[in-house]
Amino acid sequence: MENNNAHNTTLTAPVIHSENFLEHWQGHRRLTRKVIEAFPEKELYSFSIGGMRPFSELAMELIKIARPGIEGVVSGKWENLDDMPTPKTKKEILELWDQVTEQIDTLWPQIAPARFQEKDLAFGMYENNIYGTLLYFTDNEIHHRGQGYVYLRALGITPPPFWERE
Amino acid sequence: MENNNAHNTTLTAPVIHSENFLEHWQGHRRLTRKVIEAFPEKELYSFSIGGMRPFSELAMELIKIARPGIEGVVSGKWENLDDMPTPKTKKEILELWDQVTEQIDTLWPQIAPARFQEKDLAFGMYENNIYGTLLYFTDNEIHHRGQGYVYLRALGITPPPFWERE
Numbered sequence: 001m002e003n004n005n006a007h008n009t010t011l012t013a014p015v016i017h018s019e020n021f022l023e024h025w026q027g028h029r030r031l032t033r034k035v036i037e038a039f040p041e042k043e044l045y046s047f048s049i050g051g052m053r054p055f056s057e058l059a060m061e062l063i064k065i066a067r068p069g070i071e072g073v074v075s076g077k078w079e080n081l082d083d084m085p086t087p088k089t090k091k092e093i094l095e096l097w098d099q100v101t102e103q104i105d106t107l108w109p110q111i112a113p114a115r116f117q118e119k120d121l122a123f124g125m126y127e128n129n130i131y132g133t134l135l136y137f138t139d140n141e142i143h144h145r146g147q148g149y150v151y152l153r154a155l156g157i158t159p160p161p162f163w164e165r166e
Numbered sequence: 167m168e169n170n171n172a173h174n175t176t177l178t179a180p181v182i183h184s185e186n187f188l189e190h191w192q193g194h195r196r197l198t199r200k201v202i203e204a205f206p207e208k209e210l211y212s213f214s215i216g217g218m219r220p221f222s223e224l225a226m227e228l229i230k231i232a233r234p235g236i237e238g239v240v241s242g243k244w245e246n247l248d249d250m251p252t253p254k255t256k257k258e259i260l261e262l263w264d265q266v267t268e269q270i271d272t273l274w275p276q277i278a279p280a281r282f283q284e285k286d287l288a289f290g291m292y293e294n295n296i297y298g299t300l301l302y303f304t305d306n307e308i309h310h311r312g313q314g315y316v317y318l319r320a321l322g323i324t325p326p327p328f329w330e331r332e
């Protein structure tokens with residue numbers, strides 16, 4: 001602990017590599033899928049606390065970010081899906097979810113190595129390095145899913161364990 | 167999108183480097199600090215939903231992970247702080263929080279570059295690569311802080327914006 005300065009070169013060391021970030025994201029998406037599944041159909045669309053959105057809308061936000069998000073990360077073209085309607089059943093939301101899972105797996109290997117460090121305006125609005133934008137996607141998912149955990153607990157339903165990513 | 171296989175070498179590309187991960191973690195910690203501050207003293211210790219812990223206990227969990235966590239990441243020695251008592255005031259929790267902030271800034275540059283990819287048993291129990299353990303620390307913080315947002319909303323208090331990390 002004495003030689004603080006001697007180690008400063010470590011600040012440029014890579015921490016997370018592409019395939020590990022992909023697995024990180026998809027692991028979180030598998031857990032979020034289980035949280036969607038854990039909601040009874042009615043409460044998925046109606047239950048909320050403190051004026052917040054029901055979990056169907058939080059899940060749709062994640063879909064509307066991830067689907068055009070992975071395309072924008074690869075191509076630099078950012079589509080706006082804000083007007084995409086929320087499907088009327090849990091089954092259809094899960095089908096959309098699974099389509100995005102496949103899409104991420106397909107597009108991810110097409111991200112050019114230098115792209116992660118590039119600055120871009122995500123969705124034409126949010127300036128960040130691509131790695132920061134990708135962290136934002138996953139962080140935002142964890143954040144809203146954590147809110148879903150409170151909804152489930154308030155409904156008397158035990159949520160899936162946080163560490164379960166299979 | 168045609169040449170999927172041509173790009174497979176990108177899966178080894180670095181996405182996040184050491185100094186950026188440090189900033190990622192500390193940015194989240196600054197936001198969590200604001201969430202602790204946003205709770206009225208009484209509700210910080212008493213308010214909960216669905217049998218969950220009050221936010222004082224969630225904040226203490228984060229402190230009990232981060233403080234020995236950064237030491238374990240650097241040294242491979244993992245201390246267990248489970249029995250650390252919860253301070254009786256918000257001010258003291260915030261002081262502990264700020265001590266950990268300094269400690270992370272001090273110790274982080276001492277992480278050896280190869281360490282991020284090493285496997286270790288975090289806290290003697292959780293086997294993971296160090297980068298995975300560090301992601302778990304931040305993800306767990308985002309998860310519990312998201313729960314704190316619901317508590318604040320239920321109390322009629324507007325939480326700090328999620329994207330605010332200053």
